[in-house]
Amino acid sequence: MRSVFLDTSVIADQYFREKADNDPGIILLDRIQQGELEGWTSAQCILTTMFFMENARDRKGARKFSQKRIIEDMERLLSFVELIEVHAGHFGMAFRSGWPDLEDAVLYAAADSSGKVDAVISEDRRGFRQAKGIPVFTCAEFLRQVKNDDKIK
Numbered sequence: 001m002r003s004v005f006l007d008t009s010v011i012a013d014q015y016f017r018e019k020a021d022n023d024p025g026i027i028l029l030d031r032i033q034q035g036e037l038e039g040w041t042s043a044q045c046i047l048t049t050m051f052f053m054e055n056a057r058d059r060k061g062a063r064k065f066s067q068k069r070i071i072e073d074m075e076r077l078l079s080f081v082e083l084i085e086v087h088a089g090h091f092g093m094a095f096r097s098g099w100p101d102l103e104d105a106v107l108y109a110a111a112d113s114s115g116k117v118d119a120v121i122s123e124d125r126r127g128f129r130q131a132k133g134i135p136v137f138t139c140a141e142f143l144r145q146v147k148n149d150d151k152i153k
Contacts, residue, residue: 002146003038004028005084005111007104007122008045010139011077012052015065024139028121032080037146039081040117042107046074046083084117086110101127108136 010025019026032039053073056064065073086106090113094105104127111117112133120136122128128136137145 002036003117003119004032004040004142005107005114005117005120006039006041006045006081007107007120007124008048009123010121011041011045012049013123015049015053015073016056024143025123027143028139035080038117040084040111040114041081042084042086042110044086044103044107046078050074082116084110084114089113097130099127099130104128108133 010028013019013025014029028037029039031037050070053065053070054063054067058064087110090106090109093109093113094102097105097109099105099108104122108120108128108131111120112131117134119134119142120128120131121139121142122136123138125136125138
């Protein structure tokens with residue numbers, strides 16, 4: 001299991017939650033950046049994170065992220081994470097899936113049908129409870145799984 005789809009929660013968490021260097025999300029992104037793992041996401045996940053960053057304000061109403069920083073951070077992310085296309089067929093699959101979280105259903109349909117990823121990584125697994133194809137892990141769960149897989153080899 002070496003190729004993962006990163007949900008919006010994984011990407012956005014890197015900018016909105018204080019993280020220690022040993023945080024599973026940071027470790028996962030570092031391993032992707034170093035080429036140990038293959039990372040995928042969707043344009044929608046990137047756009048949602050950018051929207052949150054553009055609209056984040058401190059207590060005085062000042063922007064937390066400058067446009068320059070947003071661009072630099074997203075360019076850096078896109079230098080080592082590839083995009084999976086989301087098309088109308090994925091929306092149809094999601095609408096017929098019965099999942100209560102339609103956004104997660106669309107992203108899962110795109111990731112599962114792409115043939116490019118082994119797992120979906122999300123820090124909010126509730127939206128993926130009905131997943132029947134590729135497995136869904138949190139960052140910490142996935143890193144434990146990869147460590148166990150490495151021990152077996």
